[in-house]
Amino acid sequence: MKVGDICTILKGEMICGEDKIDHEVEFAFASDLMSDVLTVNCNNILLITGLSNVQTIRTAEMSDAGCILFVRNKKISDEMRALAEEIGMPLIACPSTMFRAAGELYKAGIKPLY
Amino acid sequence: MSFEFKVEGGDFTHAGYASSQVKKMLKQLGVDSNIIKRVVVCLYEAEVNIVAHARSGVIYVALEADYINMRLVDSGPGIPDIPLAMQKGYSTASKEVREMGFGAGMGLPNISANADSFNISSVPGTGTTLDITINLNSAF
Numbered sequence: 001m002k003v004g005d006i007c008t009i010l011k012g013e014m015i016c017g018e019d020k021i022d023h024e025v026e027f028a029f030a031s032d033l034m035s036d037v038l039t040v041n042c043n044n045i046l047l048i049t050g051l052s053n054v055q056t057i058r059t060a061e062m063s064d065a066g067c068i069l070f071v072r073n074k075k076i077s078d079e080m081r082a083l084a085e086e087i088g089m090p091l092i093a094c095p096s097t098m099f100r101a102a103g104e105l106y107k108a109g110i111k112p113l114y
Numbered sequence: 115m116s117f118e119f120k121v122e123g124g125d126f127t128h129a130g131y132a133s134s135q136v137k138k139m140l141k142q143l144g145v146d147s148n149i150i151k152r153v154v155v156c157l158y159e160a161e162v163n164i165v166a167h168a169r170s171g172v173i174y175v176a177l178e179a180d181y182i183n184m185r186l187v188d189s190g191p192g193i194p195d196i197p198l199a200m201q202k203g204y205s206t207a208s209k210e211v212r213e214m215g216f217g218a219g220m221g222l223p224n225i226s227a228n229a230d231s232f233n234i235s236s237v238p239g240t241g242t243t244l245d246i247t248i249n250l251n252s253a254f
Contacts, residue, residue: 034215038155039224051215058130062158
């Protein structure tokens with residue numbers, strides 16, 4: 001699924017990485033525990049999280065994630081946005097809960113990892 | 115090639131900077147992306163551990179033709195019981211560290227799972243040294 005389609009399905013907002021709206025992600029992983037994200041043995045995932053801090057961006061960078069989706073209208077700081085722009089990581093923010101976001105994306109074809 | 119990075123305890127804003135620099139360097143050198151991921155996951159976990167637990171630390175990275183060695187030396191409380199610290203789920207992390215998404219007792223086991231060689235030595239009350247080596251041409 002394209003990053004732009006994820007944004008449309010969840011009525012989200014592209015915070016940065018508009019140049020990557022056609023980037024495709026096949027799998028998603030939802031977690032607020034960054035330690036757990038670092039154990040995922042799959043690249044280019046969509047990371048769905050409610051944890052909004054700089055280390056969320058860093059964890060996605062180290063995990064080779066393809067996009068981060070922040071749920072529940074979490075505030076994305078300027079620092080987070082600057083780091084995401086620097087490493088070329090698209091960020092989406094949406095109003096849905098993590099459960100709803102994961103459910104809608106699963107229904108639309110994004111695959112789970114396990 | 116060798117590199118050195120200083121890490122400040124408690125500085126979660128800059129945690130991951132060293133790992134990011136090493137990732138960029140390995141990408142530029144054309145190292146296999148799966149190996150890069152193992153290297154930076156190990157280094158990032160260890161870097162975050164210094165920020166989460168120690169007063170300060172230094173990361174020494176030695177890049178050779180067929181392997182990378184990362185030695186992380188910190189000044190901090192040390193680890194009194196290393197086998198216990200290596201158990202999944204065991205953590206002494208503070209509430210603040212857990213709120214950052216870490217401190218679930220998964221870091222050291224994850225380093226062990228990704229490294230080709232991993233050693234910890236620690237002096238309680240003084241500090242901890244992690245020695246991590248990953249072969250750059252391994253199939254894993």
